[in-house]
Amino acid sequence: MAPALGELVESIGYWGHLLSQSSDADVAKWKYRNVESLVESLREYESHPDNLSPSLTGYLNRITLLTRDEGDDGEGEQRINLMTIHAAKGLEFDTVFVAGMEADLLPHSRSVEQGDWAVEEERRLFYVAMTRAKRRLYLSHCDSRRKRGQCVETEPSPFLDELPPEYVEAMPREEYMSPDEAEAGFSRLKQRFGRE
DSSP: OHHHHHHHHHHTTHHHHHHHHOSOHHHHHHHHHHHHHHHHHHHHHHHOTTOSSOOHHHHHHHHHHHHHHHTOOOSSOOOOOOOOHHHHTTOOEEEEEEOOOBTBBTTBHHHHHHOHHHHHHHHHHHHHHHTTEEEEEEEOOOSEEEETTEEEEOOBOGGGGGSOGGGOOOOOOOOOOOHHHHHHHHHHHHHHTSOO
């Protein structure tokens, strides 16, 4: 992607365009350096060892997260970043939640059909997800899920059985809650997951 972008910038004569549009050569240089920085950033993304199949979408997701984080002063601010495992590569967070740890989701049923190599790739993605957490990691799965309009029972991901038991603390299952109970439960969660 980076070589193609570099060639495009060259072939359209972007440098000449900037010089013709600006009376100040320094302004043109500054704008051109921004484009060069973009090409270099894309080159670094493509060559990073975590990116086994780099894509433009993956790059855009990555820089969107980085750009959004740059503007934060960080003081007293709490927020949630919702992303795919692929988009989280190379990032770290104090607390990470991985939802949907169910058979047929992780590993995905298509990967199971494709064979051991595809399941191994899913196992590697699971490892990527877990290692995004610096302090706390929460893995969750549900007992049933709606699929094509019907409630279907689910099984926990087989990857959960591969975790060392001494590092796993199972949380009690919550039964169905009324709206008032759910509100109280969310209040407890907010207190529990507040900054330590």
